[in-house]
Amino acid sequence: MSSTGAGGGVQADDLPLPKISEIYKDRWVAIVVTERDQYSQPVKGRVVADDVDRYRLREKTAKYDEICFFYAGESSYRLLL
């Protein structure tokens, strides 16, 4: 697991989203999107921060004017919404 500093101290590589989900499984990640598909959906990105906690991740990424957040993988619990 990488340890990205506040605002993204580690210069990560561009990675496909499935790879990011594999590497950062069960963590919240913040990425700078580097490639989109025909529907403008992100397909590749550079991870600038990750954390198990959504709110700590926000502190790490406060300086970014544009950033993409998602949970890597799917919740291991059954979803009831």
Next chain:
Amino acid sequence: MTSPLPAVERKFQKSPTVFCRLTGRNSAVREYRALIVPTAEFCVIPKVDAYRLGYHEAAGADARVPIPNTITFASYMGYGRGTVIKIVRVDIGSLSEGDVEFLAFDPLQTTGFDMILGRSFLRFMHLDLDFASGSLRLERAAIPQGNPH
């Protein structure tokens, strides 16, 4: 007459999701993998993100002094309260909508979703969800003027 271009077609496994880009009052941009929930009356983002997008009033929704646009809602968790804000612009693929109502409220982290895409956005859309094949299609719908739905 040509049919409208689909905004998004995606495959999904368990839950129908789509990436949404939100532009806030301060021109900051936040993008999320949103869970599509047609039964939710509002789109939802965490309060911390509403704050980062320039809606500072949403961060104080728990204050004793009532904040304008704070509503009470019912969910499977019981009653809750949140502040309704208008996101300046929402983009999904080639679709773009302005002044979309969002509820600033914190979805449980255990769900794995930051954002819920509810009817305050979906009411402008035609949505096909096919759980048998695990595919979704979202495109703009022509809504007659004055349709309250």
